[in-house]
Amino acid sequence: MKQQVRLRRRKIQGPLSGLRVIVTGKGGVGKTTFTALLAGELKQRGLSVLAIDADPQEDLAYSLGFSPAEIVPVTMNRAYLEEKVGSGGIINLNPDLSDIVTRCGTRRADGIGLLVMGTVDSAGGGCLCPENTIIRSIARQVRVKDGEAILMDTPAGLEHFGRGLGRGFSHLIAVSEPTAQALRTACRTAELAGELGIQNRLLVINKIRNEEEFQRSREILGDTDLFAEVFRLPYDERLTRQKELTALTAGEESPLTEAIGGIATLLIKKERE
Ligand SMILES: Nc1ncnc2c1ncn2[C@@H]1O[C@H](COP(=O)(O)OP(=O)(O)O)[C@@H](O)[C@H]1O
Ligand SMILES: [Mg+2]
Numbered sequence: 001m002k003q004q005v006r007l008r009r010r011k012i013q014g015p016l017s018g019l020r021v022i023v024t025g026k027g028g029v030g031k032t033t034f035t036a037l038l039a040g041e042l043k044q045r046g047l048s049v050l051a052i053d054a055d056p057q058e059d060l061a062y063s064l065g066f067s068p069a070e071i072v073p074v075t076m077n078r079a080y081l082e083e084k085v086g087s088g089g090i091i092n093l094n095p096d097l098s099d100i101v102t103r104c105g106t107r108r109a110d111g112i113g114l115l116v117m118g119t120v121d122s123a124g125g126g127c128l129c130p131e132n133t134i135i136r137s138i139a140r141q142v143r144v145k146d147g148e149a150i151l152m153d154t155p156a157g158l159e160h161f162g163r164g165l166g167r168g169f170s171h172l173i174a175v176s177e178p179t180a181q182a183l184r185t186a187c188r189t190a191e192l193a194g195e196l197g198i199q200n201r202l203l204v205i206n207k208i209r210n211e212e213e214f215q216r217s218r219e220i221l222g223d224t225d226l227f228a229e230v231f232r233l234p235y236d237e238r239l240t241r242q243k244e245l246t247a248l249t250a251g252e253e254s255p256l257t258e259a260i261g262g263i264a265t266l267l268i269k270k271e272r273e
Contacts, residue, residue, distance in 0.1 A: 018144035027156030040246030073118025
């Protein structure tokens, strides 16, 4: 069994110019969990992974196995904000953030990198404060290198699209639970992503406990053309217990591994098209 997994993974390796993936969906559906699993899968396939946590709740660090104490969110890095955007009267609305990953990011020994954006006062959603200016610029300015994947975990809901967070990304993964409300939010994020020019949109219906739940979700979706493909992830008790998730699917053959592997394969294939 183990050998099969290794063979499958080796087959899809090869040159890749880079992958920019944004993960969206309603709160609690499993965005952060999925982002960490995908980060682990892409890492195992030989890609360098940079995860960006754009959710003010900052959960991604735990799921990737970072110690949150070692991480300073960008919006808390006053010296960086001041240098790039300025403070007081004059604000640079177009800061050069090409050094943001090296200056504000953290890297694990195995190479998975993390950039935590931090909190922006929601009362200032449209304001010109340095935090917002940085966040608006981040997604566009973080360059993806050859053989690298950038995975961005986002806050629940849709507001971040208003800030243009997904601009420049080529793949959207909308995560949902098998409920009408969560599926509606996933569809809405896919529509907005389409408006931002994100071409490859995938839906992941998470926490599926049985075939009936999946079929019901397909019925709710109808014959939408919002998504290039619909994936399912099983409900897996281990995900609720384990903190560090990046190695969970390594070297095992399970419905969860199959699903994450299938998504990674499709992302790589679409990126090469
Ligand atoms: N496939 C799954 N099976 C079981 N529990 C899951 C699964 N995916 C996520 N969870 C659990 O659901 C909860 C919410 O997941 P999380 O990734 O934090 O959601 P989000 O980032 O969308 O708010 C967590 O307790 C997580 O462990
Ligand atoms: Mg989350």
